[in-house]
Amino acid sequence: MTRALFTLTFAVAAPFWALMLLLPHWSWTARIIRSPLIVLPVLVIYAMLVIPALGDVLPAVLSPTLGGVRDLLGTTDGAAAAWAHMIAFDLFVGRWAWLDSRERGVPALVMAPVLVLTILLGPLGLAAYLGVRTRWAPAAAIPAGEPQRLG
Template identity: 80%
Template sequence: MSAVLFPLTFAVAAPFWILMILLPNWAVTQRVVRSPLIVTPAVVIYAILIVPAFGEVLPAVASPTLDGVRELLGSADGAAAGWAHMIAFDLFVGRWAWLDSRERTIPPLVMAPVLVLTILLGPLGLAAYLVVRTRWARPPTTSDLDPHPLG
């Protein structure tokens, strides 16, 4: 099953990355990416791989050791589950960065390489975005302007 689910994992996430990177100003992109449910397909694949092996997985992650994690990820099912885990979280982080960049009006041409880096090397893409976002302040909201928000 992992031979089918491994490539399917990226295939279910790729359309959302394409929207964010290549069509960032399209109204459909805005509507689709605003939903945190875009990570659901990758999460479902992860669950399909993890639930049957939960008895092995839980002890390995509850009290992790290098050898235990290496053994867990060393099988085809473990590698496919690890991949689904990474794809789901990278997409969630990429979605957050994309939404935040829209609020800050960071140009899509600045965001495109950051999002590609997030796809390929998730934590480094997050780090790049955290650096990039320091150059663009978030515009004030009405609650920021109201000195007495509770009345």
């Protein structure tokens, strides 16, 4: 079952990445990606992998040592759980970056490589987006100009 869950982990996240990358201007993309629940399928997989192994996981995370974490991740169940953990957080970060980029007006062609980097190397994708977002102010921060008088 662990192998099936490992394979399923990215498969349930991939449609959301595809929407952000391939259909960034489609109205349904924004509606779907706006929900933080898009990570729920991956979180369920993570829970299915971690909860039965809490006896092994808790000692490794409550008092982490390099050897203890290595031993945990060196198992099939540990590697599959770590994969689900990474996919869930990468998707959540990618979702935030995509939504934030839409508010700031960052072009989709600028965001595409950032999102791919987030899929492949999550923290580096986040770092790239934090750099990119400094070039675009959020829409609310852009001065609207002089207010119009009525009458």
